[in-house]
Amino acid sequence: MEPAVHLRGAVSLLGRFPALAGVDLDVATGEIVLLRGPNGAGKTTLLRCCAALLPVTSGEAMVLGHDLAGLTGPARRALRRQVGLLAHATGLYDELTVADNVAFWARAAGADRADAEAAMTRLELDGRLRDVAVGRLSAGQRRRASLAVLLARRPALWLLDEPHAGLDQAGRDLLDGLIGDGARAGAAVVLASHERDRAESIATRTVTIAGGTIVDDSVVGAAPPVATGARRAP
Amino acid sequence: MNDGTSSPGTRVLGALTLIGMAVLLAFALVISPADETQEETVRMFYVHVPTALVAFGAFFLTVAASVGYLLRRSEGWDVMAGASAEVGAVLLAATLVSGMLWGRVTWGVYWTWDARLTLTALLFVLVLGYLAVRRLPLERERRSRLAAVVGLLLGPATVACHYATTWWRTLHQGPTITTADAKMDGTMLFTFFLGMVVFGLLYVWLLVHRFRVLWLEHRVEDLGLDEAIAERRREAVGVS
Amino acid sequence: MTAVLAVLATLADAADAAVAADAAVATEDRGFQWALVLACWVAVLAAVALVAVRSAQRGRRLARQIPEEQRRWM
Amino acid sequence: MLRDAALVAGKDLRLEARSRVALNQVAPFALLVLMLFAFALDPDRGILARVTPGLYWVAVLFSGLLAVQRAFAVESTDGVADALRLSGLDPAGVFLGKVAAVAVQLLALEVLLGLGVVVLYGADPSSVALLVPTCLAATLGLAAAGSVYGILAAGLRVRETLLPLLLLPVLAPVLIAATSAFESALGGFPGEGWRWLGLLVVFAALYTGLGLATFGVLLEDG
Numbered sequence: 001m002e003p004a005v006h007l008r009g010a011v012s013l014l015g016r017f018p019a020l021a022g023v024d025l026d027v028a029t030g031e032i033v034l035l036r037g038p039n040g041a042g043k044t045t046l047l048r049c050c051a052a053l054l055p056v057t058s059g060e061a062m063v064l065g066h067d068l069a070g071l072t073g074p075a076r077r078a079l080r081r082q083v084g085l086l087a088h089a090t091g092l093y094d095e096l097t098v099a100d101n102v103a104f105w106a107r108a109a110g111a112d113r114a115d116a117e118a119a120m121t122r123l124e125l126d127g128r129l130r131d132v133a134v135g136r137l138s139a140g141q142r143r144r145a146s147l148a149v150l151l152a153r154r155p156a157l158w159l160l161d162e163p164h165a166g167l168d169q170a171g172r173d174l175l176d177g178l179i180g181d182g183a184r185a186g187a188a189v190v191l192a193s194h195e196r197d198r199a200e201s202i203a204t205r206t207v208t209i210a211g212g213t214i215v216d217d218s219v220v221g222a223a224p225p226v227a228t229g230a231r232r233a234p
Numbered sequence: 235m236n237d238g239t240s241s242p243g244t245r246v247l248g249a250l251t252l253i254g255m256a257v258l259l260a261f262a263l264v265i266s267p268a269d270e271t272q273e274e275t276v277r278m279f280y281v282h283v284p285t286a287l288v289a290f291g292a293f294f295l296t297v298a299a300s301v302g303y304l305l306r307r308s309e310g311w312d313v314m315a316g317a318s319a320e321v322g323a324v325l326l327a328a329t330l331v332s333g334m335l336w337g338r339v340t341w342g343v344y345w346t347w348d349a350r351l352t353l354t355a356l357l358f359v360l361v362l363g364y365l366a367v368r369r370l371p372l373e374r375e376r377r378s379r380l381a382a383v384v385g386l387l388l389g390p391a392t393v394a395c396h397y398a399t400t401w402w403r404t405l406h407q408g409p410t411i412t413t414a415d416a417k418m419d420g421t422m423l424f425t426f427f428l429g430m431v432v433f434g435l436l437y438v439w440l441l442v443h444r445f446r447v448l449w450l451e452h453r454v455e456d457l458g459l460d461e462a463i464a465e466r467r468r469e470a471v472g473v474s
Numbered sequence: 475m476t477a478v479l480a481v482l483a484t485l486a487d488a489a490d491a492a493v494a495a496d497a498a499v500a501t502e503d504r505g506f507q508w509a510l511v512l513a514c515w516v517a518v519l520a521a522v523a524l525v526a527v528r529s530a531q532r533g534r535r536l537a538r539q540i541p542e543e544q545r546r547w548m
Numbered sequence: 549m550l551r552d553a554a555l556v557a558g559k560d561l562r563l564e565a566r567s568r569v570a571l572n573q574v575a576p577f578a579l580l581v582l583m584l585f586a587f588a589l590d591p592d593r594g595i596l597a598r599v600t601p602g603l604y605w606v607a608v609l610f611s612g613l614l615a616v617q618r619a620f621a622v623e624s625t626d627g628v629a630d631a632l633r634l635s636g637l638d639p640a641g642v643f644l645g646k647v648a649a650v651a652v653q654l655l656a657l658e659v660l661l662g663l664g665v666v667v668l669y670g671a672d673p674s675s676v677a678l679l680v681p682t683c684l685a686a687t688l689g690l691a692a693a694g695s696v697y698g699i700l701a702a703g704l705r706v707r708e709t710l711l712p713l714l715l716l717p718v719l720a721p722v723l724i725a726a727t728s729a730f731e732s733a734l735g736g737f738p739g740e741g742w743r744w745l746g747l748l749v750v751f752a753a754l755y756t757g758l759g760l761a762t763f764g765v766l767l768e769d770g
Binding site: 356359360362366370379380384386387390391394395397398401 | 696714762765766
């Protein structure tokens with residue numbers, strides 16, 4: 001089966017700085033890859049390249065069956081629609097409520113209102129928080145709202161940049177459960193994290209990146225964890 | 235002599251332009267007669283009208299090259315659009331200066347809201363905006379793309395501005411100014427066409443040089459990329 | 475743009491005032507016409523020359539930084 | 549495309565309903581401009597009445613600039629620009645949605661400013677047949693051109709200064725045409741105004757078409 005992500009010698013420039021200096025990486029569907037490495041190693045750039053948000057200047061880059069080189073409008077849109085990116089920024093409109101935000105982004109990706117409601121329920125945002133403007137949420141609550149958007153869009157490739165940051169214990173457990181469910185449902189997951197213990201417990205593979213290249217790629221062999229939340233998966 | 239943006243071709247072109255300019259100056263300032271109605275001020279037209287027309291041509295090339303870039307995404311079109319806009323901006327400034335000085339001596343004021351003068355001023359601001367986009371500190375590909383769209387939009391903007399300013403002046407029945415009311419004799423006509431040729435040559439000459447300067451800027455940007463990648467990879471040593 | 479037009483309008487007003495003083499002389503005086511004609515040509519040619527010289531300097535500085543084979547037009 | 553447009557427009561109007569930036573900041577600003585003009589020009593000598601069309605459209609232009617700036621500021625904060633690119637929305641749909649939302653807000657502003665010039669400057673708005681279509685066409689042109697340049701400048705650090713530089717000269721024909729059409733209408737000789745209305749319609753159609761064609765390029769990595 002075709003890997004979800006296939007990179008060979010991928011170089012990506014930020015201005016004149018080679019943030020990625022030749023990356024070789026394959027991620028299969030159903031895999032949970034932990035991406036670790038020091039600050040400035042290229043983790044975020046790698047995730048953004050996989051989302052077709054940054055151009056790969058040279059080298060091979062295939063994501064979800066699309067060649068990133070020469071990707072034109074409609075094909076690029078089709079690819080991006082299947083990618084869920086959880087970045088440091090929320091990607092939400094601060095002045096809209098959680099419910100409005102999740103509904104808008106879910107519907108933009110072709111999902112319907114029911115998907116949005118189910119995702120909010122799953123992230124425990126269906127109570128009081130539902131009608132609160134995103135700008136007035138705490139950092140952890142915002143992260144949950146971003147996760148709800150990701151979940152509602154049902155992406156085939158999850159790109160999570162420091163997903164545990166800012167979440168409380170319950171939130172982290174919930175997130176781990178979601179990641180496990182996603183992978184079992186056939187999504188490929190790449191998560192960049194400094195929190196080694198927590199991330200390693202869910203990852204099926206650990207990849208170390210430094211200086212814009214992969215320096216270590218080892219199979220951990222952990223089975224995806226079972227969802228811990230009492231609620232049913234959406 | 236690989237020390238700049240010259241080549242045998244541009245040297246010949248440059249020599250032709252300079253000789254042509256000298257001949258043009260002789261005709262414009264000495265040989266051609268003063269006009270009956272406009273007297274000596276007609277000598278400004280030999281610079282005013284050619285710079286204006288060539289500047290419009292330069293604009294047209296910028297628009298065309300921008301479209302070319304959007305279709306082909308090749309560096310050459312992008313650089314061509316930028317180079318043409320730069321030279322066009324200089325020529326437009328020359329048009330404005332000569333137009334204002336002519337206005338000063340003929341109408342007694344530096345500026346009137348003549349349709350053509352207003353259009354030229356608008357175009358000048360439009361091209362300044364375009365050049366501002368070209369100087370944005372962005373990744374080259376993105377900057378080229380934004381510049382190409384702005385360059386493409388110069389076309390319809392010019393057309394819209396043309397109709398708006400023309401109707402604006404004619405419907406308001408302000409001072410109607412026709413610049414072509416002078417009766418031109420043979421020498422004057424020859425001087426005018428010589429001016430067109432010389433400023434055309436000047437444009438092409440400058441265009442080629444600016445194209446090469448912008449091209450070199452890109453090459454300098456690319457410089458040391460392999461070295462930078464190797465250096466970046468050395469950061470990885472000892473991390474795993 | 476409006477700001478620019480406003481500035482231009484102000485300039486025009488200022489010019490108006492200055493011109494009002496010698497308007498009568500202006501149209502008759504050929505010396506004055508010649509002065510403006512020369513000013514016009516000098517301004518245009520000087521501007522073009524300035525741009526050309528600066529461009530040449532920049533081209534030379536850039537060309538020195540890159541290897542020979544990338545300057546094949548020369 | 550139209551579904552995406554409706555989605556984006558609905559989202560923008562909901563955002564305005566919640567934040568009330570246009571209502572609480574842009575509208576008072578527009579009225580303030582009208583008052584400042586009255587201070588700057590002597591209102592007793594009929595100058596104000598003569599230049600009402602121009603002042604009205606200058607006020608609309610500046611408020612429109614603020615509205616466009618606001619409409620695209622919300623798309624460039626906190627990862628929203630990335631989210632928009634990942635959303636799968638059709639760029640042409642996003643463009644139409646933004647145009648529609650900006651146009652609706654501008655039309656509301658124009659009604660307010662219209663009341664303003666009637667009350668403050670004593671304008672006579674009886675030639676509705678020309679005034680209303682002029683407003684509609686000018687607004688569409690303003691919103692379309694504004695959206696093209698708005699998204700172009702949205703992700704940039706210099707957007708507050710770059711947008712006026714790019715947009716205002718492009719909108720000069722709209723200012724000239726709308727002002728002239730209003731002059732004809734208010735001056736009681738509407739016949740001449742139809743030609744200007746034609747120019748406004750062509751401008752609006754032109755920039756809507758250009759926006760549909762180029763928005764994908766601008767949004768791709770904008």
